Every structure is written in structure tokens, then in C-alpha cells.
Amino acid sequence: MTYSGGPMTEAMYYVLLALVNPNHGYQLMHSISEVSNERIKMGPGTLYGVLSRMEKDGLISLAEVDGRRKTYEITQEGKVALRTEYNRLKSQIADGKMIEEGENENE
Amino acid sequence: MKMSKSVYKVRPNDYWRIGEHENWFEEMAVKGLYLKKLGKMFATFEKGEPKQMKYRIDISIDRKIPDNQLEMYAESGWEYVTRDKFFYVFSSPVELNAPELHTDSAEQSFTIKKLNQKLMRNAIFTVMATMLIIGMLTAIWFLDGTPIYVLIEGWAIQQTILAAFIGYTAYTSLRATVSIRALRKNLMEGKPINRHATWNKRDRLRSTFVVVFTIVIGLSAVFPIVQLVKMKTETLPEENGNLPIVRLADIERNPDLIREEAEYMNDGVDWANRYSTNWGPFAPVQYDTDEIGIVSGKEWSDGSGQYSPSVHTKVYQLTIPAMADRLITDLVKWHWFDENKEDYVEMNHPNLDRLIVYEDAEMKKVFAAKGKGVIFVRYHGNANVQSIVDEIERKIMLISGSKNLSEKESN
Structure with a gap:
């Protein structure tokens, strides 16, 4: 599946977010937990799948190869996509404000 | 005395049933039998101390799973054990509490996409080949209405046994395609692989049958040789x-x-x-x-x-x-x-x-x-x-x- 600007999966979003700082494998999994406030514990299989797909789509690129270890970083294109997704999510949240308002009324 | 002893078991014939295989390997580890190799018909286990292990099967359509993927898995506590074609087996001791390989079903469905296409092409090819072979064999056996004559002369016996095997392969290939397709659909909908699925008696019987069938085909290969002699x-x-x-x-x-x-x-x-x-x-x-x-x-x-x-x-x-x-x-x-x-x-x-x-x-x-x-x-x-x-x-x-x-x- 090539990324064509539609909504991202949660895994894609957090990997992009974590790759604002170049990172690799195990540490990347940690920083994903960090940026998601421990909410996301991404398995290595999911992470690998997301990385190889996003690399193909040009959202991230290899920053360094050290033996079997590959360090990735977000590309300009990735930054744009992340920004777009962020705005999309933000408006989603804004649109959902009525839920909280509804809750307040019931109290 | 040898340090480790190998034990061979007839493996389930339905190689695509991931949850069942994982379950089976875990059950064996509890009995102190650790998966070592996964062949087409037999699995090799090595005897050791009984232990609670987790087994996970991951699919990779590449000729060889990339090194950095193995590295990433190993860092998370998953050791590569063996593979059967596109199905890679990883294990991790339960006490290590390693994270699941796949934490996102929708993402996991992408790993199956290419396999799904490959199996589909395979199935179409084998089914067509089978129909062709059945057509030709039917002509040999029945065109003149003398099946016993053909049987006695013995030209077509080995081909027929072989055709039955190819037919069975086509049937298996069809089932694999249907199952993997369903699995992919489930994953896309967020339904994870069923890890509570187990082998029943019928599955075991079928797997044993396949082994016997293969032996028969092997033996029938002597027919044309004897004929030549x-x-x-x-x-x-x-x-x-x-x-x-x-x-x-x-x-x-x-x-x-x-x-x-x-x-x-x-x-x-x-x-x-x-x-x-x-x-x-x-x-x-x-x-x-x-x-x-x-x-x-x-x-x-x-x-x-x-x-x-x-x-x-x-x-x-x-x-x-x-x-x-x-x-x-x-x-x-x-x-x-x-x-x-x-x-x-x-x-x-x-x-x-x-x-x-x-x-x-x-x-x-x-x-x-x-x-x-x-x-x-x-x-x-x-x-x-x-x-x-x-x-x-x-x-x-x-x-x-x-x-x-x-x-x-x-x-």
C-alpha cells in the first residue's frame, strides 16, 4: 500500500513522530512509548513493517547503516505528511468537542 | 551419550494455520521438546528442560528475511528458530515478557498481502495443471472404453498416482489461498490471529495420510524403472x-x-x-x-x-x-x-x-x-x-x- 495522503494508521503516526529524532530498532520502540506517554507499546514486527513501508513511500529515509543496524530519520515529505495528519486529527478532536459539552450538560 | 536428542513428529499439513502451529510448538516446549526444524511433513524437536515458551510465526515473502528485521526482533527478545518457506518461527521464554511481534492487526495484514497474491497465482496454476492432467489421463483410461486393459498394460499407473498427488496439491493450495485471504481480511478488520486454535484428530489424521500418500508415490516411482528394465x-x-x-x-x-x-x-x-x-x-x-x-x-x-x-x-x-x-x-x-x-x-x-x-x-x-x-x-x-x-x-x-x-x- 502506498501512502497517498489519507488518514494514517496509529502506528505510522507514532513512528513518524518518534523519527523526528533519527533512531533505530529497539530504541525507537522506546521513544514511541515515550512520545505516546506509554500508551503505545509497539511490537518489533509492527515496527519493522511500518518502517519498511514508509521508507518505500519516501516518508522516512536511512540516516545511517551500522552493520545490521539501520538508523532512520523523517524526510521533508514525511514532515509534511505528519503535519497534515496532525491538522486532520486536530480538526477531528475539535469536531468532537460536542461530546464533552454533552457530558457537561448531563451533569 | 549424545547431549541432545532429536524427536521427529508429523507436522500439521495445513502450513498456513498460524495460531495452531504456535500453540503446538508451545505445548511441545512444555513437554521439553523444542522446535528445531520445520520440514514439509515433519517437524524436528530437540529434547531439553520443560519450559514455558512463546512461539510466533511471522510471514516474509522475501527470499531471506532481512538481517535488520531479525536484529530488531532479537533486541525485543524474539529469537529466530526456523522457517518453512515464507513462514518464520520465532520463540521467546514466557518469563522474558517480550512484547508481541505484532501489536497492530491492520499493520500485520500488510505482511500477508503479497503472500496472498502469491498463493492465489499458485492455486490458479496448480488447478489448471490438474485439470489438464485429469483430461489427458481420462483420455488414456477411458477413450477406448478399455480401462482394465490400460491398467494391466501398466503405462498409466504411475502417472495416475502422480496426478492424484498433483490434484491433492492443487486442493491444498486452494485451501491455503482461501484461509490466508480470510486471515488477511480479519486482520484488516482488527481481529487478531486466533492463538487458542488447536489441532483436532481429523487434522492429525490428514497429516498422517499425506505422509503415507507421499511414501506410496515414492514407491510407485519404481514402476517405470522396473518397466524399463x-x-x-x-x-x-x-x-x-x-x-x-x-x-x-x-x-x-x-x-x-x-x-x-x-x-x-x-x-x-x-x-x-x-x-x-x-x-x-x-x-x-x-x-x-x-x-x-x-x-x-x-x-x-x-x-x-x-x-x-x-x-x-x-x-x-x-x-x-x-x-x-x-x-x-x-x-x-x-x-x-x-x-x-x-x-x-x-x-x-x-x-x-x-x-x-x-x-x-x-x-x-x-x-x-x-x-x-x-x-x-x-x-x-x-x-x-x-x-x-x-x-x-x-x-x-x-x-x-x-x-x-x-x-x-x-x-
């Missing part, structure tokens, strides 16, 4: 020896009958006067002969030239005597050339189990069975049918099995 064609000797073959001289009973100089020689064999041997699992002794002679100074009664009687014979010693009856029926069909069916006359003979005779001027055909022996004679000449039947009666004793002479058939 047993098949030979040689010039018929002038003297008969112990061959259970009806000879032209014995039918003609004319001292002036001589064999002409060979017209067509190939590989040192006179093909007008030859005998061929063949072998089949249902008829281990088979002869096929042609013979022709001339009588100088004698003419055909219609004046068409020098009298030159000929004989063609087929001889079978069957493994199962009960097949003789059907073989005769098929032989009649096989050697029937648009003649009037009523001219094939069923006769009673005190020394033969079955006797069918056809006669039209110089052309005579005799089909006879006794015990394990079946003989067909097609004769073109002036001698009468009775002399042919008498000769068959004499020769069929050598192969009928009723008088222990069967061992003497070769010279």
Missing part, C-alpha cells in the same frame, strides 16, 4: 524354447513354412518376427509378438500372391486372476475393427475359463483365459481356428498358475 524386444528364435507364445509354425504345421530374410532390421531386431516383454504391477509377465512366414510354391486362394501367414499375439500373466474376465472383454474391444459384434463368438472349452473366437475368411482372432493366464492371438492364414485354440490351450498352461510352470517362462 523388463522391457526388451528381440528377434523371435526359430525354435520356441519355453516361451508361452503361440508360434506360427505350430499353427501352420507345414514343413515348407520358412522365415524370409528380414526386411526391417533395427537394433539387430527383425521387427516382423519379434517378441517384446513388458511388466506391470497387475501383470508382471507380458509378451507381445509378431511373426510372419512364407510357403514357397503356395498362393493365397484369392490369387493375391505368395502365401504368407502371419500371427500377432499378446500374453499376460496376471497378479489377480479375477481380472482375466474383464481383460478379455477389453481386449476384444481393443482389437475390434468395426466388424459385426455377433461374429465374436463366446465358446465353451473344458480346459479354458473363457474363450472368444472371431473368424472371417483368413482372419482369425482368439481370446482365451485360464487362471492367471490370458492369451490373444490374431492370425492371418489358412489354418483353422481349432488349431489356434489347441495351441493356446497348450501354451496357457505355462502361465495359468495352475501347474507351477510359471517360473520357467524365460529362456
Whole structure:
């Protein structure tokens, strides 16, 4: 599946977010937990799948190869996509404000 | 004593059932048997201390799973164990509390996409190949309506067993495609792999059946080899020896009958006067002969030239005597050339189990069975049918099995 600007999966979003700082494998999994406030514990299989797909789509690129270890970083294109997704999510949240308002009324 | 002992188990035949395999490996580890290798039919386990292990199967369509993927898995506590084609097995001790390989079902469905396409192409190819093979085999077996004849001659037995195997492969390939497709759909909808699925008795039975089936196919591979060894064609000797073959001289009973100089020689064999041997699992002794002679100074009664009687014979010693009856029926069909069916006359003979005779001027055909022996004679000449039947009666004793002479058939 090539990324064509539609909504991202949660895994894609957090990997992009974590790759604002170049990172690799195990540490990347940690920083994903960090940026998601421990909410996301991404398995290595999911992470690998997301990385190889996003690399193909040009959202991230290899920053360094050290033996079997590959360090990735977000590309300009990735930054744009992340920004777009962020705005999309933000408006989603804004649109959902009525839920909280509804809750307040019931109290 | 060896440190570790290997244990072989018949593995589930349905290689695509991921949850069931993972479960099975975990059950085995609890018994102290650690998966070491995963073959097409057997899994190898190594004996060790019983332990709670987690096993996960990951799919990679690449020729070899990338190193950095293995590295990433190892860093998270998942060690690569073995693979069966696209299915990679990883393990991790339960106490290590390693994270699941896949924490996102929708993402996992992408790993299956290419496999799904590959299996689909495979299935289409094998199903088409199977239909083609079935079509060809059906023609071989049934086009002439003589399946028993084809069975006895034994040309098509091995191909048929092989075709059954290819057919089974196509069936398996179809099931794999359907299952993987369903799995992908489930994952896309966020339903994870069912890790509580287990093998039932039927699955185990089927897997064992596949092993037995494969052994049968392996054994059947000797059929064509035996046939090649047993098949030979040689010039018929002038003297008969112990061959259970009806000879032209014995039918003609004319001292002036001589064999002409060979017209067509190939590989040192006179093909007008030859005998061929063949072998089949249902008829281990088979002869096929042609013979022709001339009588100088004698003419055909219609004046068409020098009298030159000929004989063609087929001889079978069957493994199962009960097949003789059907073989005769098929032989009649096989050697029937648009003649009037009523001219094939069923006769009673005190020394033969079955006797069918056809006669039209110089052309005579005799089909006879006794015990394990079946003989067909097609004769073109002036001698009468009775002399042919008498000769068959004499020769069929050598192969009928009723008088222990069967061992003497070769010279």
C-alpha cells in the first residue's frame, strides 16, 4: 500500500513522530512509548513493517547503516505528511468537542 | 551419550494455520521438546528442560528475511528458530515478557498481502495443471472404453498416482489461498490471529495420510524403472524354447513354412518376427509378438500372391486372476475393427475359463483365459481356428498358475 495522503494508521503516526529524532530498532520502540506517554507499546514486527513501508513511500529515509543496524530519520515529505495528519486529527478532536459539552450538560 | 536428542513428529499439513502451529510448538516446549526444524511433513524437536515458551510465526515473502528485521526482533527478545518457506518461527521464554511481534492487526495484514497474491497465482496454476492432467489421463483410461486393459498394460499407473498427488496439491493450495485471504481480511478488520486454535484428530489424521500418500508415490516411482528394465524386444528364435507364445509354425504345421530374410532390421531386431516383454504391477509377465512366414510354391486362394501367414499375439500373466474376465472383454474391444459384434463368438472349452473366437475368411482372432493366464492371438492364414485354440490351450498352461510352470517362462 502506498501512502497517498489519507488518514494514517496509529502506528505510522507514532513512528513518524518518534523519527523526528533519527533512531533505530529497539530504541525507537522506546521513544514511541515515550512520545505516546506509554500508551503505545509497539511490537518489533509492527515496527519493522511500518518502517519498511514508509521508507518505500519516501516518508522516512536511512540516516545511517551500522552493520545490521539501520538508523532512520523523517524526510521533508514525511514532515509534511505528519503535519497534515496532525491538522486532520486536530480538526477531528475539535469536531468532537460536542461530546464533552454533552457530558457537561448531563451533569 | 549424545547431549541432545532429536524427536521427529508429523507436522500439521495445513502450513498456513498460524495460531495452531504456535500453540503446538508451545505445548511441545512444555513437554521439553523444542522446535528445531520445520520440514514439509515433519517437524524436528530437540529434547531439553520443560519450559514455558512463546512461539510466533511471522510471514516474509522475501527470499531471506532481512538481517535488520531479525536484529530488531532479537533486541525485543524474539529469537529466530526456523522457517518453512515464507513462514518464520520465532520463540521467546514466557518469563522474558517480550512484547508481541505484532501489536497492530491492520499493520500485520500488510505482511500477508503479497503472500496472498502469491498463493492465489499458485492455486490458479496448480488447478489448471490438474485439470489438464485429469483430461489427458481420462483420455488414456477411458477413450477406448478399455480401462482394465490400460491398467494391466501398466503405462498409466504411475502417472495416475502422480496426478492424484498433483490434484491433492492443487486442493491444498486452494485451501491455503482461501484461509490466508480470510486471515488477511480479519486482520484488516482488527481481529487478531486466533492463538487458542488447536489441532483436532481429523487434522492429525490428514497429516498422517499425506505422509503415507507421499511414501506410496515414492514407491510407485519404481514402476517405470522396473518397466524399463523388463522391457526388451528381440528377434523371435526359430525354435520356441519355453516361451508361452503361440508360434506360427505350430499353427501352420507345414514343413515348407520358412522365415524370409528380414526386411526391417533395427537394433539387430527383425521387427516382423519379434517378441517384446513388458511388466506391470497387475501383470508382471507380458509378451507381445509378431511373426510372419512364407510357403514357397503356395498362393493365397484369392490369387493375391505368395502365401504368407502371419500371427500377432499378446500374453499376460496376471497378479489377480479375477481380472482375466474383464481383460478379455477389453481386449476384444481393443482389437475390434468395426466388424459385426455377433461374429465374436463366446465358446465353451473344458480346459479354458473363457474363450472368444472371431473368424472371417483368413482372419482369425482368439481370446482365451485360464487362471492367471490370458492369451490373444490374431492370425492371418489358412489354418483353422481349432488349431489356434489347441495351441493356446497348450501354451496357457505355462502361465495359468495352475501347474507351477510359471517360473520357467524365460529362456
